[in-house]
Amino acid sequence: MVAIGQGSKQSIHDSLSNMGSNMITVSPASNLNGGVKISGSSFQTLTSKDIVALKREAQYITDISPSVSAKGQAINGAQNWPTTMSGVDPAYLDIRKLSLKDGIAFTEQDVLTSAKVCLIGQTVIDNLFPNQNPVGKVIRFGNIPFQIIGVLNPKGQNAFGQDQDDILIAPYTTVQKRILATIYYQNIYASASNEQVTDAAVTEMTNILRESHRLRSDEDNDFQVRTQEELINTLSSTSSLLTVLLTVIAGISLVIGGIGIMNIMYVSVTERTREIGLRMSIGARGKDILMQFLAEAVLISITGGIIGVLLGILSCRIVTLTLGWPTIISESSVVLSFIVCALTGIFFGYYPAQKASRLDPIEALRYE
Amino acid sequence: MSGRILEIKDLKREFTMGVETVRALKGISFTVEAGEFVTIMGSSGSGKTTLLNILGCLDKPSIGDYLLDGVDVKKLSRDELAQLRNHKIGFVFQAYNLLPRTTALENVELPLLYNKDISSELRRERAIKALEAVKLADRHDHTPSQLSGGQQQRVAIARALVNEPVMILADEATGNLDSRTSYEIMALMQELNQTQGKTIVFVTHEPDIASFSSRTIMLRDGIIQKDTKNESPRSAREVLDNLPKRITFPTGF
Ligand SMILES: Nc1ncnc2c1ncn2[C@@H]1O[C@H](COP(=O)(O)OP(=O)(O)OP(=O)(O)O)[C@@H](O)[C@H]1O
Ligand SMILES: [Mg+2]
Numbered sequence: 001m002v003a004i005g006q007g008s009k010q011s012i013h014d015s016l017s018n019m020g021s022n023m024i025t026v027s028p029a030s031n032l033n034g035g036v037k038i039s040g041s042s043f044q045t046l047t048s049k050d051i052v053a054l055k056r057e058a059q060y061i062t063d064i065s066p067s068v069s070a071k072g073q074a075i076n077g078a079q080n081w082p083t084t085m086s087g088v089d090p091a092y093l094d095i096r097k098l099s100l101k102d103g104i105a106f107t108e109q110d111v112l113t114s115a116k117v118c119l120i121g122q123t124v125i126d127n128l129f130p131n132q133n134p135v136g137k138v139i140r141f142g143n144i145p146f147q148i149i150g151v152l153n154p155k156g157q158n159a160f161g162q163d164q165d166d167i168l169i170a171p172y173t174t175v176q177k178r179i180l181a182t183i184y185y186q187n188i189y190a191s192a193s194n195e196q197v198t199d200a201a202v203t204e205m206t207n208i209l210r211e212s213h214r215l216r217s218d219e220d221n222d223f224q225v226r227t228q229e230e231l232i233n234t235l236s237s238t239s240s241l242l243t244v245l246l247t248v249i250a251g252i253s254l255v256i257g258g259i260g261i262m263n264i265m266y267v268s269v270t271e272r273t274r275e276i277g278l279r280m281s282i283g284a285r286g287k288d289i290l291m292q293f294l295a296e297a298v299l300i301s302i303t304g305g306i307i308g309v310l311l312g313i314l315s316c317r318i319v320t321l322t323l324g325w326p327t328i329i330s331e332s333s334v335v336l337s338f339i340v341c342a343l344t345g346i347f348f349g350y351y352p353a354q355k356a357s358r359l360d361p362i363e364a365l366r367y368e
Numbered sequence: 369m370s371g372r373i374l375e376i377k378d379l380k381r382e383f384t385m386g387v388e389t390v391r392a393l394k395g396i397s398f399t400v401e402a403g404e405f406v407t408i409m410g411s412s413g414s415g416k417t418t419l420l421n422i423l424g425c426l427d428k429p430s431i432g433d434y435l436l437d438g439v440d441v442k443k444l445s446r447d448e449l450a451q452l453r454n455h456k457i458g459f460v461f462q463a464y465n466l467l468p469r470t471t472a473l474e475n476v477e478l479p480l481l482y483n484k485d486i487s488s489e490l491r492r493e494r495a496i497k498a499l500e501a502v503k504l505a506d507r508h509d510h511t512p513s514q515l516s517g518g519q520q521q522r523v524a525i526a527r528a529l530v531n532e533p534v535m536i537l538a539d540e541a542t543g544n545l546d547s548r549t550s551y552e553i554m555a556l557m558q559e560l561n562q563t564q565g566k567t568i569v570f571v572t573h574e575p576d577i578a579s580f581s582s583r584t585i586m587l588r589d590g591i592i593q594k595d596t597k598n599e600s601p602r603s604a605r606e607v608l609d610n611l612p613k614r615i616t617f618p619t620g621f
Binding site: 274275277278279280281282283284285286287288361362365 | 421424426427446447450451453454455459461465467478479482483527531
């Protein structure tokens with residue numbers, strides 16, 4: 001269980017770093033507007049004015065791209081597939097560390113002319129162009145024909161389990177004008193020149209955007225600037241919670257198992273009362289009997305531990321294979337589980353063993 | 369081996385059960401010299417087992433002194449008593465009390481497991497010798513369930529011998545056996561007593577069994593009624609030889 005927790009933590013970290021750890025995201029934020037809080041995504045505050053201001057003034061960022069996205073049905077002849085079209089700037093590919101497997105990317109020129117071209121993800125290809133090369137083909141999205149000019153390298157699922165390859169990427173102007181008919185952006189993506197300056201970049205961008213939105217000093221931001229680092233931290237803490245939760249469950253199982261051991265040892269002590277009496281009469285001291293029963297309790301719990309670790313490894317494999325959750329079996333957790341097993345054996349075996357060691361030899365021998 | 373193995377003086381043992389007090393032993397004194405074969409007789413409830421438990425350091429007297437091989441038992445702690453039992457006493461019980469699912473050899477080795485001065489090789493060697501002494505050299509690997517009652521009792525006697533005790537204590541050791549097997553056990557006891565000079569204190573109900581010993585102490589209601597030396601004990605070996613042969617069926621029956 002700890003393996004699942006640690007595994008998910010590691011995978012979240014990996015996949016977010018993979019997205020670009022110096023990536024900064026700006027999204028519209030809810031703002032108190034006459035006391036009514038409006039959800040962020042429906043709030044429209046980011047415009048081309050902001051992009052211009054950021055491009056002109058920001059020093060810590062290298063690439064910047066607006067983003068708008070539209071959900072819809074992609075159609076190729078008789079095949080169709082529900083997917084998402086992201087409208088972005090060519091710089092977006094660098095920011096998100098996306099690369100092309102085939103074809104070419106669209107250009108600034110395509111952005112200026114709102115060209116009806118797009119890049120296609122592997123999942124969409126699998127559903128619309130099974131066993132065909134899609135480059136050069138035309139698909140319809142929202143009743144508009146788009147020419148496919150490039151194929152994206154597959155990225156797999158992200159930390160939330162979303163398929164990152166189920167996507168079409170087009171110039172943002174095209175999506176804004178031809179599909180959504182809006183002048184607003186849903187997000188702005190940027191990348192800091194390196195990881196060390198991300199915090200400075202965030203501050204700088206916040207100031208520029210406040211100015212561009214003409215916010216007075218007593219007004220809250222009507223947008224939100226976030227780095228990957230924050231996202232990593234939030235998600236890691238969620239997954240730490242998962243680890244804690246699983247550990248608590250494991251702990252409860254341990255107590256139940258321990259009580260089981262205590263029960264077994266009690267039965268064993270009672271059943272073997274005569275044996276204990278005999279051992280005492282031929283010279284076993286109280287502590288010899290105590291050690292004997294403690295050793296048996298530890299033996300039982302360690303045997304349980306071995307079976308448990310084997311089952312654990314097996315179930316980790318199964319979880320990884322069937323659910324696709326990553327799991328990490330660390331040496332420390334195996335060693336720890338053996339120590340915990342031995343301690344459980346000693347802790348829960350102690351009371352029955354002590355009872356055995358304090359028996360009166362005469363009465364124990366006479367026990368039926 | 370000579371000298372005084374045990375000496376008890378005005379020994380009393382009382383059990384309190386709630387308000388009632390049972391006086392099991394009411395003042396007993398006697399001494400046993402090395403090499404004696406003593407039987408303790410008496411009717412049921414006369415205090416034989418109570419006395420034997422005290423002699424075997426499993427129990428302590430309420431009042432009175434007990435010297436075992438020169439050691440004053442009264443002053444010893446629980447652990448020291450365990451050590452004393454381990455080094456100086458061999459017990460034989462009516463119900464054999466062998467560990468089940470454990471081989472004869474391992475059963476015999478058991479007392480030496482609690483003696484740290486004895487290495488595992490020496491332990492094995494002594495256990496093999498003890499099994500030879502009770503004529504079970506060919507039954508090392510048999511578990512109790514694979515042995516007859518008489519054989520189990522002989523394993524138990526080997527276990528009592530293995531730590532080379534100064535004294536063997538037996539409580540109705542023949543109580544569960546038929547008379548022929550009882551005589552075999554008594555022949556073994558006599559042999560250990562005569563050839564190895566082991567001191568034996570043997571509790572029994574049966575005058576027949578007592579006649580094999582060199583001295584008989586009669587208990588009655590917690591006091592010694594009679595303490596008689598037997599100048600010419602019967603030989604269990606001879607009795608066995610004179611017994612009609614076991615009935616054997618002709619082959620093909
Ligand atoms: N633990 C005890 N608590 C109370 N009374 C006891 C205890 N042990 C023995 N007695 C009493 O002491 C008396 C002597 O008992 P003991 O067992 O010594 O008799 P015994 O001579 O061995 O009898 P048997 O031949 O039947 O074995 C009996 O009256 C018995 O009830
Ligand atoms: Mg008795």
